[in-house]
Amino acid sequence: xxxxxxxxxxxxxxxxxxxxxxxxxxxxxxxxxxxxxxxxxxxxxxxxxxxxxxxxxxxxxxxxxxxxxxxxxxxxxxxxxxxxxxxxxxxxxxx
Amino acid sequence: xxxxxxxxxxxxxxxxxxxxxxxxxxxxxxxxxxxxxxxxxxxxxxxxxxxxxxxxxxxxxxxxxxxxxxxxxxxxxxxxxxxxxxxxxxxxxxxxxxxxxxxxxxxxxxxxxxxxxxxxxxxxxxxxxxxxxxxxxxxxxxxxxxxxxxxxxxxxxxxxxxxxxxxxxxxxxxxxxxxxxxxxxxxxxxxxxxxxxxxxxxxxxxxxxxxxxxxxxxxxxxxxxxxxxxxxxxxxxxxxxxxxxxxxxxxxxxxxxxxxxxxxxxxx
Numbered sequence: 001x002x003x004x005x006x007x008x009x010x011x012x013x014x015x016x017x018x019x020x021x022x023x024x025x026x027x028x029x030x031x032x033x034x035x036x037x038x039x040x041x042x043x044x045x046x047x048x049x050x051x052x053x054x055x056x057x058x059x060x061x062x063x064x065x066x067x068x069x070x071x072x073x074x075x076x077x078x079x080x081x082x083x084x085x086x087x088x089x090x091x092x093x094x095x
Numbered sequence: 096x097x098x099x100x101x102x103x104x105x106x107x108x109x110x111x112x113x114x115x116x117x118x119x120x121x122x123x124x125x126x127x128x129x130x131x132x133x134x135x136x137x138x139x140x141x142x143x144x145x146x147x148x149x150x151x152x153x154x155x156x157x158x159x160x161x162x163x164x165x166x167x168x169x170x171x172x173x174x175x176x177x178x179x180x181x182x183x184x185x186x187x188x189x190x191x192x193x194x195x196x197x198x199x200x201x202x203x204x205x206x207x208x209x210x211x212x213x214x215x216x217x218x219x220x221x222x223x224x225x226x227x228x229x230x231x232x233x234x235x236x237x238x239x240x241x242x243x244x245x246x247x248x249x250x251x252x253x254x255x256x257x258x259x260x261x262x263x264x265x266x267x268x269x270x271x272x273x274x275x276x277x278x279x280x281x282x283x284x285x286x287x288x289x290x291x292x293x294x295x296x297x298x299x300x301x302x303x304x305x306x307x308x309x310x311x312x313x314x315x316x317x318x319x320x321x322x323x324x325x326x327x328x329x330x331x332x333x334x335x336x337x338x339x340x341x342x343x344x345x346x347x348x349x350x351x352x353x354x355x356x357x358x359x360x361x362x363x
Contacts, residue, residue, distance in 0.1 A: 008253075009250055009251045009252070009253050010250070019323070019325070019326070054275075055271060055272050055273055055275075056271045056273070056274070056275035058270060058271070060332050063330075063331065063332045063333050064332075064333055065332070065333065065334070065335060067337070068335050083321075083330070083332065085319070085321075085332065086275075087227070087270070087271045087274075087275055088248045088249075088250045088253075088255065089224070089225055089226050089227050089230060089248060
């Protein structure tokens, strides 16, 4: 199963500046592992040691947060789109 | 009873002729009370257009002064006003644009002690804050008081907008239960931002404020709008209320305001 993964700007350093990459797997967890095999270090940025996304990063399957699906065990199918959305704080840029 | 002056009828004519706005809608805007957190990147365009629209009561919180490096995006200020308090500079611009707007300035830093008093006078809070402690503080205070936050954030070529309306949708902690540890995510000026992105996102926040005040359309509650400037793409993701949310969930664990330590700008 090949899906498109949207990489957020802060993690693009790890994907050679690609905002969109392809990964394979039948669950979110497998997708994240395949992502790691292509881009060393990326999984650690997204997930805790137990494999679930860090609390300041959300993973979406299409337009739905996987926390409200089956978490990392959520099944994915061909053509799905996964988005990784970290908390960002840039706003006023006051200082 | 709508009692516009001739000048107001002319000034707001392009609003008044919209059936969705009309005289009554314009009256609602003139009576509305909106608080801006920051007169910086997002706050500048937001304050400017809110003032143009005739939002009658605008509060602005900022303790910073205008700096040359702000002017690439903070269009409510000007080169002449470098060194001036941002609140004062914003007020001058707003008053030149629209004398109908009553502007109240707060040259303060938000904390758990002053926030409740500050938000009390307002119905809508436009969050353009650039740091996590403020973002969580305002979220919790608004959940506790039932005020609506119009949230925006920008980073490099990307921006996000959403509306947090207590009771009707999720809050910021439903998305991210607690602030990230220092150094794990970018904040402040790290990495830069395409200046105009502040205008796009700040003005999308204004659109949402106006819709909420007018009670028209479908406000961005429970939806996260993401703008990718490089690929010219808008995406909308669903945001859901988390029953286990520590502040707005079924059994909240956060019942008092928390002052998180500000880590922006600290050496790593």
